[in-house]
Amino acid sequence: MHNGAKNHECDVCGKIFTRKCDLKSHMEMHAGVKNHACNVCGKAFTQKVSLKLHMDIHAGIKNHECAVCGKAFHRKPNLKLHMEVHAGVKNHECNVCGKAFTQKVGLNRHMKIHAGVKNHECAVCGKSFTHTGDMKLHMQMHFGIKNHECDICGKAFTQKSHLKLHMQTHIGIKNHECAVCGKSFTQQNSLKLHMDMHADVKNHECAVCGKAFTHKGHLKPHKEMHVGIKNHECAVCGKAFTRKGHLERHMKNHAGVKNHECAVCGKAFTQQSTLKLHMQMHIEIKNHECAVCGKSFTHKNSLKLHMEMHFGIKNHECDICGKALTRKTTLTGHIRIHDCMKNHKSGI
Structure with missing residues (x-):
């Protein structure tokens, strides 16, 4: 024993020990005998030295510090494994998808995904x-x-x-x-x-109107539209919008930014959607038909204005004479008449 001779060999794994008592403790590991229990959490160990290392965890003792990032560990083998992360060493490869891991425990956790656990x-x-x-x-x-x-x-x-x-x-x-x-x-x-x-x-369908969306994030603001929630208000004119994106597009109107140009006539627009509607005019797509007279329109909004004419809806009133008109553009032309008459009377 004093000369360092190792005469006590394990019959299971072949490991050799100097002392017979060390071989005995080692054999308990193979037999699964765990006589050394932690008095804090109850976890049991084969060897007393393993229990001692475990107790360091409860005491918060971390003596093994990484020289690269400063992270500390309870055990030296854990530090060694951690250093492989910095070195980019990934020796544990998944035989299903080929993904590699630094530590075996990482591979074991990954395999549970393939197993559906x-x-x-x-x-x-x-x-x-x-x-x-x-x-x-x-x-x-x-x-x-x-x-x-x-x-x-x-x-x-x-x-x-x-x-x-x-x-x-x-x-x-x-x-x-x-x-x-x-x-x-x-x-x-x-x-x-x-x-x-x-x-x-389009898997995200509105329960109110049945409209479907590609993204769940688009369905949420659409639902807010049904209940009238408009949290995004324009700081310039006060107009409120359901979605932040709609407010951002609206702000371009105030800024006069027109990045969307028509390839046919060169007219520029603030929004891509407006350009798209404009292009329909060039190719004469008129999908919006009046149910009263059969006249077709390129834009849905144009049909709406046209229908107001059939039903006698006149929401645009002249501040000078009180005359009401169907369209805002018609009102603008009407006001010009007043201006011309005023200029004629004054001799201009």
Whole structure:
């Protein structure tokens, strides 16, 4: 024993020990004997030294610190595994999809996804998750916990990964390109939603009017329209909108920004949708027909104005003589007559 000779060999794995008592303790590991229990949590261990290391966890002792990032660990093997992350070493590969992991435990967790194992259920909504960590993050969503805040705009997120994706919008990284139209996106999920538009997939239907939408995010403001919720108000004229996007488009009218030009006549418009309606005029598409006289119109709004004429609706009244007219444009022309008469009387 004093000369360092190792005469005690394990019959199971062949490991050799100097002392017989060490071999005995080692054999208990093979036999699954766990006589050393933690008095804090009850977890049992084969060897006393393992219990001692475990007790360091309860005491918060972390003596093994990473020289790269400063993260500390209870055990040296854990630090060693962590260092592989910095080195980019991924020796544990999934035999199903080929994804590689730094640690075996990461691969084991990943394999549960392929197996469809979801043992962690949310107590609020019943949604199940493969990993307990994912379930905990999900629970934060229910309780509105958002600990990851953007330093640039202040927007907060439940998960760090969501903040990371959000930061790409600020620096303009768009690695996900649409194979149909070439439009690029910051996030893979945004591209996926965009592709649904090309495929005309509309799974989100309004329970009130039956109108269907590609994105769930578009259905929500549409429902607000039914109940008259308009939270987005123009600071210039006070007009309110259901959606922020509609307000932004409206603000371009005030700014006089007209980026959408007609390729036929050169007329420019503030909005793409207005240009689209204008183009119908050039190709003489008139899908809006009057039920009274059969006259057709390019724009739905033009038909609406035309119908007011049939029903005698005159909402535009002259402030000078009180005469009411069907259209605003007609009223403008009518006021010019008053101006001409005024100028004639004054001798101008």
